[in-house]
């Protein structure tokens with residue numbers, strides 16, 4: 514235990530709402546600790562993303578203390594205390610099943626299905642994933658409680674699994690993703706013992722429910738260290754268990770264009786997060802899955818399908834295969850598809866089309882995606898990207914001139930219109946026949 518004067522956590526850096534919850538639990542006679550990422554990040558001088566609270570009060574007792582609270586019962590029972598948009602997660606100390614008969618709550622291959630047995634503070638500390646995530650800030654005396662050696666590892670920049678790493682990964686394969694995520698985000702090394710089993714156990718990720726992997730993917734790639742995390746996932750050969758189609762296309766052209774698009778997309782996302790700009794899961798999945806979609810669409814076009822339809826069919830194929838591994842809620846996958854299909858539409862700028870495309874809610878994302886492709890793909894897209902950049906910056910008169918000067922992407926309707934209004938352009942028709 515480290516007493517108050519010897520660590521840097523001050524109450525001023527803890528969210529007021531977290532303090533409220535801690536104090537109310539204490540006033541009701543319960544033990545109450547800040548734990549997990551909140552304590553870890555405060556000790557590192559970083560701003561915590563959220564605050565988790567551990568207590569000896571049972572979930573129902575917690576709920577009764579806070580009007581603004583809700584019992585959550587997915588993997589284990591916890592209480593969410595709501596303060597506007599801020600949510601405090603309050604969990605009761607948990608123990609383990611290891612009372613000789615260790616089979617309860619486990620499936621055959623060792624994965625834990627239920628672990629909702631209550632325990633003591635110390636038991637709770639030993640069942641957490643990494644030593645640096647198992648530090649507790651006690652609201653009673655403002656000390657930090659450390660059973661597992663987390664403070665030492667925090668100082669050394671070391672991510673270390675609590676207990677036997679192989680067994681802990683088998684119990685919950687998502688811990689391998691968490692190891693990579695924290696290593697990427699904090700710039701920590703993974704302890705050799707914690708690192709060794711990862712690659713061999715990677716395929717166990719395929720037994721994790723796709724919905725849980727979706728949550729984890731967002732944390733991996735939308736937390737501001739996407740590039741570092743991606744490189745670690747590839748390094749430990751975990752990426753292929755999450756995005757097998759993408760991985761196959763990367764393997765074919767290692768170091769080539771597809772790799773570049775993913776990297777640039779993630780760089781872009783990291784930069785946006787650093788600037789406080791919003792990022793969307795739809796764009797992330799568009800980036801991560803574009804290469805298989807592009808390749809599939811090209812096959813279909815070689816079989817004489819029009820570009821737009823080919824992209825629609827390819828999008829459908831790729832998404833339906835992908836969600837067998839990592840689910841993508843419909844509201845996001847619908848946007849992802851639009852971003853992809855818009856890649857073909859953006860070529861068709863004649864008549865009123867450009868103006869209409871600009872009005873679409875998905876225009877901005879599709880345009881950003883085009884910029885990314887222009888930087889990363891073999892196909893020459895820079896001219897098209899520049900055209901759209903200029904178009905957006907122009908006034909109405911200039912826009913009309915741009916549209917007249919735009920190379921054609923051909924459809925019968927537009928061709929007729931051009932005859933009526935002979936333009937000064939030397940438009941070549943690429944023969945694309947798909948109506949949109």
Ligand code: ATP
Nearest residue numbers: 549550551562563565640641642646647685687688
């Ligand atoms: P973040 O900054 O992403 O919130 P975090 O460490 O707080 O990081 P959470 O997912 O919020 O991560 O989990 C809170 C705490 O719960 C962790 O710090 C860890 O102690 C424990 N925990 C979470 N997931 C697991 C797991 N799969 N196995 C064991 N312990 C876990």
Ligand code: MG
Nearest residue numbers: 549550563565
């Ligand atoms: Mg947390």
